[in-house]
Amino acid sequence: MSADDPFVVSGRCPAGADSAAIVVEHGPMGVGGAAVDLAPNGSYRKAIDITEGGSGQASVQVSCYAYGTGMPLAEGHRSFYIVAAGHPSVELPVSVSPSRVPVGGTIRVSATCQPGATKGPVHGHPRRRARVVLPSRGGALR
Numbered sequence: 001m002s003a004d005d006p007f008v009v010s011g012r013c014p015a016g017a018d019s020a021a022i023v024v025e026h027g028p029m030g031v032g033g034a035a036v037d038l039a040p041n042g043s044y045r046k047a048i049d050i051t052e053g054g055s056g057q058a059s060v061q062v063s064c065y066a067y068g069t070g071m072p073l074a075e076g077h078r079s080f081y082i083v084a085a086g087h088p089s090v091e092l093p094v095s096v097s098p099s100r101v102p103v104g105g106t107i108r109v110s111a112t113c114q115p116g117a118t119k120g121p122v123h124g125h126p127r128r129r130a131r132v133v134l135p136s137r138g139g140a141l142r
Contacts, residue, residue, distance in 0.1 A: 010045040013038055013064030017073045020044045021063045026053040026082060038064075055084040 009022050017038060024032040031053035036044045050058070059079045063072035 006047040007032070007050045007060075008045065008047050009060055009062065010043070011062060011076065012041070012043045014074050015042065016066050017042060017064040018067045019065050020046075021065065021072075022046055022048060022060065023063075024048055024050055024053070024058060024060045026050075026056060026058040029053075031058070031082075050082060053082040053084065055082060058082045 007024065009024075011020075013020055019038060020036050022034050022036065022044075023030060029052075032048040032050045034046050034048060036046045038044050044062075048060075057079060058081065059077060062076045064074045065072055
């Protein structure tokens with residue numbers, strides 16, 4: 001996740017919840033957050049500014065609350081990787097297969113990471129699906 005891109009957090013809280021508290025942390029530092037009122041169906045969606053985050057492992061935690069209660073009704077947590085604003089990108093030669101796909105189709109991107117790499121982020125357009133892939137033993141991304 002690039003710190004330059006909006007980080008959109010969305011989900012659904014259980015019945016009885018009225019609000020969601022969202023906290024984004026990078027190491028011991030909070031880099032963004034918000035409290036949001038839930039839609040009638042319990043869903044929430046909020047863009048969080050994470051431009052203060054440096055490169056590295058980060059996490060987002062969502063806690064669902066009912067007004068007037070101190071304890072959350074439910075909590076969720078996810079880890080992700082932030083690439084800091086202005087961070088120099090490292091370009092790797094990649095191959096893409098197939099070379100043409102229909103709209104909504106799937107492509108496979110492959111590359112070889114540097115020795116010792118444990119993660120290879122694959123970035124896509126912010127409105128399209130992308131995922132982090134792990135190198136195989138030979139360093140190839142799959």
